[in-house]
Amino acid sequence: xxxxxxxxxxxxxxxxxxxxxxxxxxxxxxxxxxxxxxxxxxxxxxxxxxxxxxxxxxxxxxxxxxxxxxxxxxxxxxxxxxxxxxxxxxxxxxxxxxxxxxxxxxxxxxxxxxxxxxxxxxxxxxxxxxxxxxxxxxxxxxxxxxxxxxxxxxxxxxxxxxxxxxxxxxxxxxxxxxxxxxxxxxxxxxxxxxxxxxxxxxxxxxxxxxxxxxxxxxxxxxxxxxxxxxxxxxxxxxxxxxxxxxxxxxxxxxxxxxxxxxxxxxxxxxxxxxxxxxxxxxxxxxxxxxxxxxxxxxxxxxxxxxxxxxxxxxxxxxxxxxxxxxxxxxxxxxxxxxxxxxxxxxxxxxxxxxxxxxxxxxxxxxxxxxxxxxxxxxxxxxxxxxxxxxxxxxxxxxxxxxxxxxxxxxxxxxxxxxxxxxxxxxxxxxxxxxxxxxxxxxxxxxxxxxxxxxxxxxxxxx
Amino acid sequence: xxxxxxxxxxxxxxxxxxxxxxxxxxxxxxxxxxxxxxxxxxxxxxxxxxxxxxxxxxxxxxxxxxxxxxxxxxxxxxxxxxxxxxxxxxxxxxxxxxxxxxxxxxxxxxxxxxxxxxxxxxxxxxxxxxxxxxxxxxxxxxxxxxxxxxxxxxxxxxxxxxxxxxxxxxxxxxxxxxxxxxxxxxxxxxxxxxxxxxxxxxxxxxxxxxxxxxxxxxxxxxxxxxxxxxxxxxxxxxxxxxxxxxxxxxxxxxxxxxxxxxxxxxxxxxxxxxxxxxxxxxxxxxxxxxxxxxxxxxxxxxx
Numbered sequence: 001x002x003x004x005x006x007x008x009x010x011x012x013x014x015x016x017x018x019x020x021x022x023x024x025x026x027x028x029x030x031x032x033x034x035x036x037x038x039x040x041x042x043x044x045x046x047x048x049x050x051x052x053x054x055x056x057x058x059x060x061x062x063x064x065x066x067x068x069x070x071x072x073x074x075x076x077x078x079x080x081x082x083x084x085x086x087x088x089x090x091x092x093x094x095x096x097x098x099x100x101x102x103x104x105x106x107x108x109x110x111x112x113x114x115x116x117x118x119x120x121x122x123x124x125x126x127x128x129x130x131x132x133x134x135x136x137x138x139x140x141x142x143x144x145x146x147x148x149x150x151x152x153x154x155x156x157x158x159x160x161x162x163x164x165x166x167x168x169x170x171x172x173x174x175x176x177x178x179x180x181x182x183x184x185x186x187x188x189x190x191x192x193x194x195x196x197x198x199x200x201x202x203x204x205x206x207x208x209x210x211x212x213x214x215x216x217x218x219x220x221x222x223x224x225x226x227x228x229x230x231x232x233x234x235x236x237x238x239x240x241x242x243x244x245x246x247x248x249x250x251x252x253x254x255x256x257x258x259x260x261x262x263x264x265x266x267x268x269x270x271x272x273x274x275x276x277x278x279x280x281x282x283x284x285x286x287x288x289x290x291x292x293x294x295x296x297x298x299x300x301x302x303x304x305x306x307x308x309x310x311x312x313x314x315x316x317x318x319x320x321x322x323x324x325x326x327x328x329x330x331x332x333x334x335x336x337x338x339x340x341x342x343x344x345x346x347x348x349x350x351x352x353x354x355x356x357x358x359x360x361x362x363x364x365x366x367x368x369x370x371x372x373x374x375x376x377x378x379x380x381x382x383x384x385x386x387x388x389x390x391x392x393x394x395x396x397x398x399x400x401x402x403x404x405x406x407x408x409x410x411x412x413x414x415x416x417x418x419x420x421x422x423x424x425x426x427x428x429x430x431x432x433x434x435x436x437x438x439x440x441x442x443x444x445x446x447x448x449x450x451x452x453x454x455x456x457x458x459x460x461x462x
Numbered sequence: 463x464x465x466x467x468x469x470x471x472x473x474x475x476x477x478x479x480x481x482x483x484x485x486x487x488x489x490x491x492x493x494x495x496x497x498x499x500x501x502x503x504x505x506x507x508x509x510x511x512x513x514x515x516x517x518x519x520x521x522x523x524x525x526x527x528x529x530x531x532x533x534x535x536x537x538x539x540x541x542x543x544x545x546x547x548x549x550x551x552x553x554x555x556x557x558x559x560x561x562x563x564x565x566x567x568x569x570x571x572x573x574x575x576x577x578x579x580x581x582x583x584x585x586x587x588x589x590x591x592x593x594x595x596x597x598x599x600x601x602x603x604x605x606x607x608x609x610x611x612x613x614x615x616x617x618x619x620x621x622x623x624x625x626x627x628x629x630x631x632x633x634x635x636x637x638x639x640x641x642x643x644x645x646x647x648x649x650x651x652x653x654x655x656x657x658x659x660x661x662x663x664x665x666x667x668x669x670x671x672x673x674x675x676x677x678x679x680x681x682x683x684x685x686x687x688x689x690x691x692x693x694x695x696x697x698x699x700x701x702x703x704x705x706x707x708x709x710x711x712x713x714x715x716x717x718x719x720x721x722x723x724x725x726x727x728x729x730x731x732x733x734x735x736x737x738x739x740x741x742x743x744x745x746x747x748x749x750x751x752x753x754x755x756x757x758x759x760x761x762x763x764x765x
Contacts, residue, residue: 102728108506109506111507123728126504126730126731128503128731129503129504133506134506226622283600283601283623284620286600287599287600287601291599426730426731427729434712437711437713441623441712
């Protein structure tokens with residue numbers, strides 16, 4: 001502390017200083033207490049019957065809040081129309097925001113949340129908190145209800161693998177993830193064609209290819225150092241390929257000996273060659289995701305981590321004739337548990353129904369409308385990513401990357417896995433991602449990454 | 463009779479502000495102390511008391527200590543650098559030009575510089591953060607571009623991506639942002655020094671350095687202390703710049719108390735833990751203020 005602080009007129013300034021410094025302490029509390037808990041209002045229901053499986057009162061108002069993010073909010077119009085056609089008397093309100101947490105948290109506390117919430121984006125309400133406070137309605141009835149498009153099958157039958165699993169917290173299916181995407185890394189098929197490269201199936205070939213890239217003046221890898229969690233899915237893909245689903249389950253469930261499993265460490269050690277050989281684009285550690293993706297699109301880097309959204313996110317920045325495809329994890333060793341073609345794929349874009357919402361039946365009915373083939377295909381066309389509805393097909397003029405994911409998913413079959421650490425414990429997710437950033441930077445080696453990730457996991461498990 | 467009337471008026475005027483203050487400032491403080499003892503996650507109105515658990519966890523939380531260390535480092539470096547540079551610039555602008563036609567003036571073009579220095583202060587902090595984030599961009603940024611232009615292709619630091627550099631890069635932005643205001647503040651101080659004093663010193667053969675250290679600084683000591691208070695406040699906060707430029711990263715190397723608190727409350731949904739952090743920061747601030755109050759009593763120079 002320096003000794004030149006105040007004052008000849010003691011008091012006023014320093015008091016002001018103190019007050020100016022401490023409002024954070026008070027600001028948090030402002031919204032906390034004072035509202036008494038309201039018991040969930042009895043939802044108005046009509047009687048359940050064919051065509052109205054949840055017994056929606058057709059004049060009950062419905063409020064839907066959509067996350068206004070990468071997928072926009074255009075896609076919600078079709079399910080809204082479907083719902084409106086069936087329940088013409090209902091007053092439907094739909095709004096969109098990027099500040100889900102900021103705008104809806106007070107309404108959760110006050111006990112009057114919207115009926116359907118697209119709890120997504122970096123300002124989503126923490127799922128640990130939602131689940132811990134039992135704030136979410138179980139969506140189990142949705143799974144057994146007849147599908148909107150084909151009443152002969154249930155909604156559950158139309159879902160892609162892993163959708164229910166990813167949306168299950170504490171044994172209850174409470175989150176419907178509407179999009180379905182592949183995660184990992186991208187490469188450019190057009191660049192590969194131009195250079196006469198083929199996508200490698202073994203790790204030795206992969207390193208050979210990286211060497212060729214480096215010789216050609218292209219950095220094999222770049223990554224967004226400002227958001228190192230982008231590396232999570234690709235590194236997990238290598239672990240899944242080598243060590244299989246048990247280890248991924250351990251990672252997701254914050255189990256002991258997850259990261260430190262021998263085969264997992266071997267997979268990380270294999271990738272260590274990339275930073276160790278200087279095959280990461282210089283300066284990557286200071287880039288954000290769009291910067292890194294631009295380097296990839298400009299042919300400065302061969303691989304970039306990311307998921308289904310990348311092609312759409314970059315939009316017009318994708319140069320003409322630049323085609324991209326999702327990477328599959330090459331074989332690390334001879335006895336890899338999973339075959340080439342296995343993929344990190346997961347349902348995303350979460351929708352929830354607050355337990356204390358006024359029209360929970362209407363909420364379920366709306367989700368059913370969203371999962372109709374019509375609604376889902378409209379989503380694919382508008383959002384440029386696949387849907388959790390397995391029957392919904394991409395449009396004929398779909399972009400190259402989307403087509404590559406569709407094909408990769410078909411080939412992967414059941415060999416898909418998801419990472420759920422992010423929704424389970426957002427803090428742990430960020431802390432492990434920080435380690436991955438240091439790993440890409442060359443600050444730590446694979447062994448340290450595994451050890452420290454495990455110790456963070458152990459601490460988070462408590 | 464008159465007295466009661468007076469009292470009535472005073473109470474009437476005071477009641478509303480006091481009420482507002484109690485509701486919107488004082489009561490949240492009190493609540494924060496209570497919430498710090500709970501595991502409240504910010505969603506339900508039901509709150510579970512967990513005693514001092516949050517505080518025990520806090521004292522074992524390496525990120526929190528890192529954040530506090532960074533705040534303290536800012537508290538030392540930010541005032542010293544900003545005041546140092548600010549004083550130097552103010553002196554150059556106002557008194558370093560030497561007497562011309564019998565008047566003490568600044569260097570040539572002082573008026574122009576004064577406006578230029580003030581520019582950053584006019585910009586909103588959000589713009590400054592985004593602007594500098596781009597300047598620091600290791601591949602497309604202005605800074606590394608300039609390094610390349612002068613032939614330093616090999617020196618291309620990843621400013622905000624390097625754990626060793628990021629903190630100093632953020633500090634530089636805070637200094638850049640604040641300097642204009644302090645130049646103006648010190649200018650006002652220097653202008654208030656009677657010209658005869660400076661002229662007498664120059665006539666007696668004092669060099670510029672001597673004038674600066676022996677005359678200028680002692681006579682604007684009040685302004686310098688004021689500046690130190692403001693900068694101390696800025697150093698213990700630093701939320702906006704950190705949030706926009708680094709998000710506390712890389713690897714928490716630019717983490718500060720206010721931002722870590724915000725992360726815990728609004729990203730991790732741990733309002734109880736965040737409140738505990740608020741309480742600790744409150745105590746730390748209080749202690750620092752009390753300490754400085756005692757340590758800096760100094761008599762005033764009259765002129």
